Amino acid sequence: VTQRRPATETSASVGRARALARRSVREKTGTFLVEGPQGAREALAFGDVVELFVTTGAQERYPDLLDSAQDVDCRIWDVDDDVFAQLSDTVTPQGIAAIARKPVASLAGVAAVEPTLVAILVEAQDPGNVGTVIRIAAAAGAQAVVLTTGSVDPFNPKVVRSTVGAIFHIPIVTGVDFAESAEVLGAAGLKTIATSGYAASRLFDAEVEAMLADPTAWVFGNEARGLPEQVVADCDLALAVPIFGTVESLNLATAAAVCLYSSARQQR
Amino acid sequence: VTQRRPATETSASVGRARALARRSVREKTGTFLVEGPQGAREALAFGDVVELFVTTGAQERYPDLLDSAQDVDCRIWDVDDDVFAQLSDTVTPQGIAAIARKPVASLAGVAAVEPTLVAILVEAQDPGNVGTVIRIAAAAGAQAVVLTTGSVDPFNPKVVRSTVGAIFHIPIVTGVDFAESAEVLGAAGLKTIATSGYAASRLFDAEVEAMLADPTAWVFGNEARGLPEQVVADCDLALAVPIFGTVESLNLATAAAVCLYSSARQQR
Numbered sequence: 001v002t003q004r005r006p007a008t009e010t011s012a013s014v015g016r017a018r019a020l021a022r023r024s025v026r027e028k029t030g031t032f033l034v035e036g037p038q039g040a041r042e043a044l045a046f047g048d049v050v051e052l053f054v055t056t057g058a059q060e061r062y063p064d065l066l067d068s069a070q071d072v073d074c075r076i077w078d079v080d081d082d083v084f085a086q087l088s089d090t091v092t093p094q095g096i097a098a099i100a101r102k103p104v105a106s107l108a109g110v111a112a113v114e115p116t117l118v119a120i121l122v123e124a125q126d127p128g129n130v131g132t133v134i135r136i137a138a139a140a141g142a143q144a145v146v147l148t149t150g151s152v153d154p155f156n157p158k159v160v161r162s163t164v165g166a167i168f169h170i171p172i173v174t175g176v177d178f179a180e181s182a183e184v185l186g187a188a189g190l191k192t193i194a195t196s197g198y199a200a201s202r203l204f205d206a207e208v209e210a211m212l213a214d215p216t217a218w219v220f221g222n223e224a225r226g227l228p229e230q231v232v233a234d235c236d237l238a239l240a241v242p243i244f245g246t247v248e249s250l251n252l253a254t255a256a257a258v259c260l261y262s263s264a265r266q267q268r
Numbered sequence: 269v270t271q272r273r274p275a276t277e278t279s280a281s282v283g284r285a286r287a288l289a290r291r292s293v294r295e296k297t298g299t300f301l302v303e304g305p306q307g308a309r310e311a312l313a314f315g316d317v318v319e320l321f322v323t324t325g326a327q328e329r330y331p332d333l334l335d336s337a338q339d340v341d342c343r344i345w346d347v348d349d350d351v352f353a354q355l356s357d358t359v360t361p362q363g364i365a366a367i368a369r370k371p372v373a374s375l376a377g378v379a380a381v382e383p384t385l386v387a388i389l390v391e392a393q394d395p396g397n398v399g400t401v402i403r404i405a406a407a408a409g410a411q412a413v414v415l416t417t418g419s420v421d422p423f424n425p426k427v428v429r430s431t432v433g434a435i436f437h438i439p440i441v442t443g444v445d446f447a448e449s450a451e452v453l454g455a456a457g458l459k460t461i462a463t464s465g466y467a468a469s470r471l472f473d474a475e476v477e478a479m480l481a482d483p484t485a486w487v488f489g490n491e492a493r494g495l496p497e498q499v500v501a502d503c504d505l506a507l508a509v510p511i512f513g514t515v516e517s518l519n520l521a522t523a524a525a526v527c528l529y530s531s532a533r534q535q536r
Binding site for chain 1: 306314400403404405406407408409410432433434437438472509510511512513514515516517518519521522525526529532533536
């Protein structure tokens with residue numbers, strides 16, 4: 001299906017793919033790397049793929065992806081396993097990866113769709129957690145995720161992998177601070193709810209549940225430090241996810257799953 | 269606070285700790301390794317610690333842990349950073365680890381406490397996911413987690429780390445199959461609810477919500493394959509966690525967070 005290109009050309013393209021491990025290169029080129037069959041499938045169907053790398057083994061395993069790629073205006077590189085390993089970020093490469101253009105999103109764009117559910121992550125750092133929260137937000141039907149300045153780049157390969165393709169299904173706004181996000185989304189009619197283990201009100205309290213039917217922007221903090229006090233104070237409401245057993249805390253993705261699905265439940 | 273022991277003694281004890289990376293050794297000795305300050309803190313307070321390893325740096329960082337250890341009948345080993353690195357399973361060792369006796373749990377013991385919420389994991393393999401589900405189950409107030417035969421060992425260091433100490437707060441039953449678990453917990457009054465993306469009924473359906481107030485054992489499948497059809501058929505009910513946006517699926521920990529917290533909400 002694919003034609004093997006001259007080694008020098010292939011080598012240059014693999015170098016480009018590999019360089020996308022660096023944030024500065026992603027920002028300069030406006031592209032990012034999506035590894036693995038599920039990610040590549042979503043990228044081809046819903047994203048803007050520029051280049052596709054496939055090993056011979058992957059061409060046999062995922063013929064549907066090669067078919068999709070024919071319909072897309074992208075270059076396809078037929079590479080050997082050892083060459084693919086050079087661009088791969090994983091221990092067990094699956095033989096397929098795409099370079100895609102970064103989807104563009106802005107607070108103004110999000111506000112324009114009259115959103116009812118948004119997740120704001122304040123200085124979230126752990127790539128696996130952030131990718132999982134993006135996937136949860138998309139599943140819960142949120143219209144956007146906002147990652148404030150100081151957060152991990154959502155186009156980091158580890159984040160992308162953890163989203164399992166969801167990065168192509170929900171707008172992700174970056175490069176804004178919390179105050180600006182709260183202002184724009186507040187003007188669009190969303191209430192901001194901070195999640196904090198110290199909050200006096202708890203999710204599932206009867207008076208809280210009814211409020212979740214309203215348009216809501218949930219605000220989640222850093223995995224280790226939680227939310228800055230000032231952010232909690234600036235939100236319309238602060239809530240704790242109740243802990244019924246003997247554990248210190250919940251992780252970010254668990255809190256996001258419980259909160260975003262609680263809103264989804266009340267809003268439908 | 270601690271006395272440095274002869275190098276040969278220390279070396280033998282570090283060898284014991286290191287060997288606990290192997291399941292066979294954990295089973296033979298009935299002990300497991302708990303790394304990091306939070307895990308060690310919970311182990312000292314709620315577990316049965318036999319030996320504690322601390323670097324000089326960790327003694328200074330976590331003086332409270334040394335105090336707790338004095339009150340426990342355990343041997344304390346003062347080890348150098350490079351020696352500690354040998355027993356550590358992590359890339360950035362935090363200088364403190366405990367060998368603890370494995371808590372014992374059985375289906376009969378769980379049934380005896382008249383449980384209202386239990387999580388059954390059928391052939392779950394991913395250590396991080398399983399550890400996170402144990403932490404979620406403890407937080408949601410479940411009385412036990414059952415890991416059926418063919419699942420990852422919950423005392424695997426990666427699972428233990430992902431529980432962030434919760435492994436000491438909730439009984440974890442292993443070495444039983446699904447049929448036996450369903451029989452014993454069914455006799456104890458619990459309904460079994462299978463989670464399946466293909467189920468016709470969905471969590472949040474009005475008629476489903478009321479049922480969640482009853483004693484429930486949630487049944488979750490393998491991360492990649494889901495539940496075997498026969499297990500779904502043998503459960504009292506099968507439910508899908510609704511997906512409101514465009515994603516293929518939810519991961520195991522997300523599904524567990526939404527389901528277990530939905531029960532907790534209805535039961536309180």
